Amino acid sequence: xxxxxxxxxxxxxMGAGIAQVCAQSGYQVILVDIEQAIIDKALKTxxxxxxxxxxxxxxxxxxxxxxxxxxxxxxxxxxFADCNIVIEAIVENMEIKKKVFAQLGEICxxxxxxxxxxxxxxxxxxxxxxxxxxxVVGMHFFNPVPVMKLVEIIPGVETSQETVDIVTDLSIKxxxxxxxxxxxxxxxxxxxxxPYINEAAHLLQEGVxxxxxxxxxxxxxxxxxxxxxxxxxxxLDVCLNxxxxxxxxxxxxxxxxxxxxxxxxxxxxxxxxxxxxxYDYTKSL
Numbered sequence: 001x002x003x004x005x006x007x008x009x010x011x012x013x014m015g016a017g018i019a020q021v022c023a024q025s026g027y028q029v030i031l032v033d034i035e036q037a038i039i040d041k042a043l044k045t046x047x048x049x050x051x052x053x054x055x056x057x058x059x060x061x062x063x064x065x066x067x068x069x070x071x072x073x074x075x076x077x078x079x080f081a082d083c084n085i086v087i088e089a090i091v092e093n094m095e096i097k098k099k100v101f102a103q104l105g106e107i108c109x110x111x112x113x114x115x116x117x118x119x120x121x122x123x124x125x126x127x128x129x130x131x132x133x134x135x136v137v138g139m140h141f142f143n144p145v146p147v148m149k150l151v152e153i154i155p156g157v158e159t160s161q162e163t164v165d166i167v168t169d170l171s172i173k174x175x176x177x178x179x180x181x182x183x184x185x186x187x188x189x190x191x192x193x194x195p196y197i198n199e200a201a202h203l204l205q206e207g208v209x210x211x212x213x214x215x216x217x218x219x220x221x222x223x224x225x226x227x228x229x230x231x232x233x234x235x236l237d238v239c240l241n242x243x244x245x246x247x248x249x250x251x252x253x254x255x256x257x258x259x260x261x262x263x264x265x266x267x268x269x270x271x272x273x274x275x276x277x278x279y280d281y282t283k284s285l
Contacts, residue, residue, distance in 0.1 A: 001111055001162075003170050004028060007086035009077065009100065011035075013273065014117055015089035016042035017145025020049065023070040024146075025174040030083065032074045039073045046071070049146060080108055085170070087139055089117040092241045097121065098129035105130035113163055115139035120186045120194075120242040123156035133158035137167050140187060141176075143234065151176040152187050185249045186242060194242045197234075200227035201258035201278075210278050228278040232271035236264050236278070 004027070008019045011033035019031045019042070033039050050067065053059040077100075080086050086104055090096065097116065104114050114136045116126055127136035138154030151171040155164050164180075171178035181187040186194060200213050214226020231239050239261060246255035264270070264277060271277030 001084060001113075001166060003084045003166065003173075005030070005083045007032065007080040007083035007108075008089060009033075009080070009086060009104075010089035010091075010117075011039045011042035011073075012089065013143060014141060014145060016045050017143070018087055018089055018117070018141055019071055020046045020146055021174045021176075023067045027070065027174070029071045030074060030079055031071060032077060032079055034075055036075060039075070043071070043073070077103055078107055080104065080112075083108060083112055085113040085115060085167070087115045087117060089141075092119060092121065092238055094121050094125065097126050101126050101130040101136065105132050111135075113137065113166060115167060117141055119190050119238065120245050122185075123154050123159065123183050127156040127158060134160040135163050137163050138181070138183070138187070139167055139171070140181075140189075142189070149175075149177045150189070151178045152181040152189065153178045154181045154183055154187055156183055185246050190242055193230075194239060194246065195255065197227045197231045197239055198243050198255070198258055198261070201231070201239075201261050204228065204278070205258050205260040231261075232277035232279055232281075235271050235273060236261055237270045240265050 006022045006027050006029050008015050008029060008031045011031050015031065019029050022029045031039060031042060050059060050064045054061060054064060086108060088097065088100060090100060097118065101114060108114065114130055116123065116138055117140055118138060119140060123136065123138045127133035130136050133156060136156060137159050138152065140152040140154065142148035142150050153164060153168055153171065168178045184191060203213055204210055210228045214229050217223045217226050240257050243255055243257035268274060269276040272281055275282045
């Protein structure tokens with residue numbers, strides 16, 4: 001199957017980035033979200049990035065206009081009816097994803113592929129809800145999508161090899177480097193990354209200052225960013241959800257989320273996207 005039109009469900013940070021890289025690669029894209037305000041914010045972010053590229057001489061105005069014309073938007077999932085593939089990038093909640101995939105399974109053309117950008121959840125469980133499990137696959141992008149090269153490709157138990165091959169080829173065509181991963185909580189990157197972030201949060205809870213934790217890992221382990229700054233970038237709500245999922249799936253207390261993560265999320269301090277997280281970003285505004 002040739003991919004001509006790509007649907008992106010969810011116009012948050014990840015969805016906007018996915019729509020941007022797909023349009024940059026010449027694909028027709030429809031970006032759908034239930035809230036028009038979120039769509040408007042996504043388009044503003046995309047156009048700002050392209051505007052900066054024009055200023056730096058990396059893109060021409062004509063090229064930007066062409067890419068802009070490739071992106072359409074909507075607030076109804078029925079707009080995905082003629083897409084060859086739909087990439088879901090919504091909240092990291094299994095029950096919500098299953099409801100969405102059940103809906104997409106009915107709306108989309110029979111041969112369409114349904115991909116989930118889940119960062120940790122079971123592809124198989126999501127796929128069963130769609131009633132077309134052979135055509136459901138994990139396609140896990142990383143934030144910020146226009147910059148990060150990796151896409152983890154994760155088949156579920158019933159995902160066909162044809163589906164994997166098509167999504168792998170698409171990843172390459174949009175300028176990414178696909179890496180096959182097994183269906184295990186967190187796949188590859190987050191299986192290693194989230195326990196690291198969670199341990200840093202436990203240290204913070206025990207009284208070690210955030211700045212010292214991050215500085216130590218940057219200087220001592222040659223990390224480009226400390227674990228707590230990274231948690232703010234990822235989103236503390238996302239980190240908490242993944243840690244809770246690990247704890248549930250593995251049944252091991254070493255994955256128990258640090259209480260400080262729970263309390264930050266309860267307070268609405270989710271990281272960079274809200275202006276406050278482990279660090280306070282409003283001070284630099």
